[in-house]
Amino acid sequence: MQTSYLSDISTWRDRASLKGIPSICSAHPTVIEAAMLHAKRKDCHLLVEATCNQVNQDGGYTGMTPAGFKEFVEKIAAKTGFPLERLILGGDHLGPNPWKTLPADEAMAKACEMIRAYAEAGFTKLHLDTSMGCAGEPVALPDALTAERAARLAAVAEETLREVPGVKPVYIVGTEVPIPGGAMEELDVLEVTKPEAALETIAVHRRAFEAAGVTEAFSRVVGAVVQPGVEFGNENVIAYIPEKAAALSETLASLPGLVFEAHSTDYQSRDALRQLVLDGFAILKVGPGLTFALREAYYGLDRIAEFLFPDKRPETLVAVIERVLTHDPRNWEKYYHGSDFERHIQRHFSYSDRIRYYWPQHEIAEAVTSLFALLEGLDIPETLISQYLRPSYQSVRQGKIVPRAEALALDAIDLVLEDYFEACR
Structure with a gap:
C-alpha cells in the first residue's frame, strides 16, 4: 500500500511553507465546490471529512453511505477539474454515537459495520471516537474502555483493507470536544486539555492497539483530538488564547510523529488560526462556519x-x-x-x-x-x-x-x- 499524504504531518512544522491542513467538514455541494476551486488555485491537497451522523451505512442525515459520499464528492471534483490524487477523504467521530441509545454490544456492532464501509470506500483519515456511553452506561466512559473500543474499530478497518491495494489509512484518536453537531449551550470559558491527559490518551490507546493485535496500525496514528480552548455557542465565540494552551502544545515534544487536531475552529480569526497551527494544532476542522x-x-x-x-x-x-x-x-x-x-x-x-x-x-x-x-x-x-x-x-x-x-x-x-x-x- 502507498503512504498517506498525512503520514508525516508532524514534520510539517519544520517546513518553510505548508505547516498544517484545513479539514472541510461539510456535505453541502457548494461548500465542497468552493473548497475544491480554492485548493486547485493554491495547487494543494484538500481534506474533506464526513461525520458519523452525516454519512454512515444507514445513510445518515444526508442519506449517503460512505461510498455514496465518495461518489458525490468525486462528481464535484469532475465539475471543478480538481485532481483526485490530491483529494483526501476523512471520517469524523467514527464510533457508536449514532446508535448510542442501543446497548453497547449492538451499538459497537453498528460502529464496526460503519468503519468497514468507510474503509472499503477509500476514506484514508479515520477519527476513532468511542468515548460516549451507550444504553445503561455513563455519559462519558473511562479512558481504558474508550481506547479498547477504538482499537476494536481500528482492527476492523485494518482487516477490511488487508488485501486491498492503495493508501493505508491514518488514524486520529481522542475526543475532547462537544458531541458531533456542536455545543448545546451558551459558552463562557473552556478548560484546555491538561498535558497529562493528552499524554495518557496516547498511552492508553497505544496499549489498547497492542492488545488488539494492531500495533502496526498505531504507527499510523498521526494525531489526537484535544481542546486548545476554542469553541462557539449559538451567539458567542471563544477565541484562542495561546498562553492558555502553551503547556499542552509543549507535550508534542514528547509525542514524536503526532500533531493535535483542533475541532470547532469556526469563526476564529486568521491570526488565531495561524497561531494554532504554529502551536502544533496542525489539523483545523471547519464546518458550520462555511x-x-x-x-x-x-x-x-x-x-x-x-x-x-x-x-x-x-x-x-x-x-x-x-x-x-x-x-x-x-x-x-x-x-x-x-x-x-x-x-x-x-x-x-x-x-x-x-x-x-x-x-x-x-x-x-x-x-x-x-x-x-x-x-x-x-x-x-x-x-x-x-x-x-x-x-x-x-x-x-x-x-x-x-x-x-x-x-x-x-x-x-x-x-x-x-x-x-x-x-x-
Whole structure:
C-alpha cells in the first residue's frame, strides 16, 4: 500500500511553507465546490471529512453511505477539474454515537459495520471516537474502555483493507470536544486539555492497539483530538488564547510523529488560526462556519431578488426556511434555548448554523433553485452588492469576481477558506 499524504504531518512544522491542513467538514455541494476551486488555485491537497451522523451505512442525515459520499464528492471534483490524487477523504467521530441509545454490544456492532464501509470506500483519515456511553452506561466512559473500543474499530478497518491495494489509512484518536453537531449551550470559558491527559490518551490507546493485535496500525496514528480552548455557542465565540494552551502544545515534544487536531475552529480569526497551527494544532476542522457564510450569501441574494423582482415568488427563501424549520424542529430544538423571540433569531442566525441540516429538504432546495433562476444571467448592481453582500463588494469592484449570484455565493465561502489555507502556510 502507498503512504498517506498525512503520514508525516508532524514534520510539517519544520517546513518553510505548508505547516498544517484545513479539514472541510461539510456535505453541502457548494461548500465542497468552493473548497475544491480554492485548493486547485493554491495547487494543494484538500481534506474533506464526513461525520458519523452525516454519512454512515444507514445513510445518515444526508442519506449517503460512505461510498455514496465518495461518489458525490468525486462528481464535484469532475465539475471543478480538481485532481483526485490530491483529494483526501476523512471520517469524523467514527464510533457508536449514532446508535448510542442501543446497548453497547449492538451499538459497537453498528460502529464496526460503519468503519468497514468507510474503509472499503477509500476514506484514508479515520477519527476513532468511542468515548460516549451507550444504553445503561455513563455519559462519558473511562479512558481504558474508550481506547479498547477504538482499537476494536481500528482492527476492523485494518482487516477490511488487508488485501486491498492503495493508501493505508491514518488514524486520529481522542475526543475532547462537544458531541458531533456542536455545543448545546451558551459558552463562557473552556478548560484546555491538561498535558497529562493528552499524554495518557496516547498511552492508553497505544496499549489498547497492542492488545488488539494492531500495533502496526498505531504507527499510523498521526494525531489526537484535544481542546486548545476554542469553541462557539449559538451567539458567542471563544477565541484562542495561546498562553492558555502553551503547556499542552509543549507535550508534542514528547509525542514524536503526532500533531493535535483542533475541532470547532469556526469563526476564529486568521491570526488565531495561524497561531494554532504554529502551536502544533496542525489539523483545523471547519464546518458550520462555511455554511454560515453560504447562508449569509443566500440571504443577501434573497433580499436583492425581493427588491429587484417583488412579487415574482410566492415566498422568499427566508420565509420558506422559517416555515420548514418550525414545522420540523428535530435538528434544532434541543440546541436553541430561550424565548420564542430568541429561538426565532437562533433558527436563522446561530453560529451553530443548524440550517445546514435542512438545505437538502425539497422545499428549501426548490426555494434556492427559484432564487437563482430569478437572478440567472443578471449582473447584480454594485450598489446592491455593497448593501447586502458587503464582504464581496471590493472583489466585484476590482473585477476579481463577476457580479452574478453563483459567483457571489462561492466567494462568500472562499473568504472563509482563505483564512484557513493561509493560516496553514
